[in-house]
Amino acid sequence: MKFLKTVMIFSIGLVVSSCGFSKENNQDFDSERKIVPTKVITREKVLKCNFEQGYIDFCSNNYLKLYNDSLNKKANFDQNKVALIIDKERDTGKGIPRKIKYFVVLDPTTKRVYPLEQSVGYFVNDRLEEIATEPSIIKFNQNNNKVCLSGTTFSYQDNNVNVENECYTFNPNDNSFFKKVQKEKIIKYENLPISFDKKKFMCNGLKCKENILTVDRLKEISKNDKNSDLRFLVNEKGFDTTYINASTGNKILYVLKYSEGDSEQQNIYLSYFLDGLFKTKVLGEVKSFKIDSSQNVYFNGAKVILN
Secondary structure, three states: OHHHHHHHHHHHHHHHHHHHOOOHHHOOEOOOOOEOOOOOOOHHHEOOOOOOOOOOOOOOHHHHHHHHHOOOOOOOEOOOEEEEEEEEEEOOOOOOOEEEEEEEEEEOOOOEEEEEEEEEEOOEOOOOOEOOOOOOEEEOOOOOOEEEEEEEEOEOOEOOOOEEEEEEEEOOOOOOOEEEOOOOOOOOOOOOOEEEEOOEEEEOOEEOOOEEOOHHHHHHHOOOOOOOOOHHHOHHHOEOOEEEEOOEOOEOEEEEEEOEOOOOOOEEEEEEEEOOEEEEEEEEEOOOEEEOOOOOEEEOOEEEOOO
């Protein structure tokens, strides 16, 4: 009897032991009894799930899987981080969906994910149709924290057609994480060469656009230089003064033409910046005048030195 009782107790113990190994305790094993990696990047690790009119959820399950699968990838951005490009269709319900790309930074150390709000799509033609042979380009490298986009951008309140190298710097300590790099504004004009023919200025073969010299325009072109010698030439003071913008690249040059009273004789002044100062040069009564494509100035047959 003692033997039978012992067998029964042992059998019951097996049943209890078997029932006590719950399904939850099996969650870290697959069918072959191998350990499955635990998901370490969750929604809480994604610093921004949605952007206004972004048409993407960076916290969706498929993207969380992408981040976790990419944790062991080789660093390719900002020294020790992993940059990911997400392909997406931007469908606003109006017209044909646009094929766009998003840029995401993954920090393998903190397990945090930083999406860039701006997205970029194909270059487009004058009808805003995608040019199939000109897809968007996203440039970045491991040596710095800058990412540059080329194509058509779609961020809310910051969308532009056919941009070249619109760049952002990444800093996890900034509130927005990405800061747009402002390009140095270079003024470009296509007015050169300029010639004087039959009392008219011709810019690159066409009649030049002449602006009336007012007090406000003088402040604009002289960058508020209070000592400008041109103050007495403003149109309101009896002079019929106009000016032409002859600038090219970052070389600022203006040609001012005026006649006094009822005189038909036209006089020329030049204004330009030299070493950061607004300069004025009196040329006098004009008979012939030319500025070539290299911005060399010739007045009444002689070359003018801007100094």
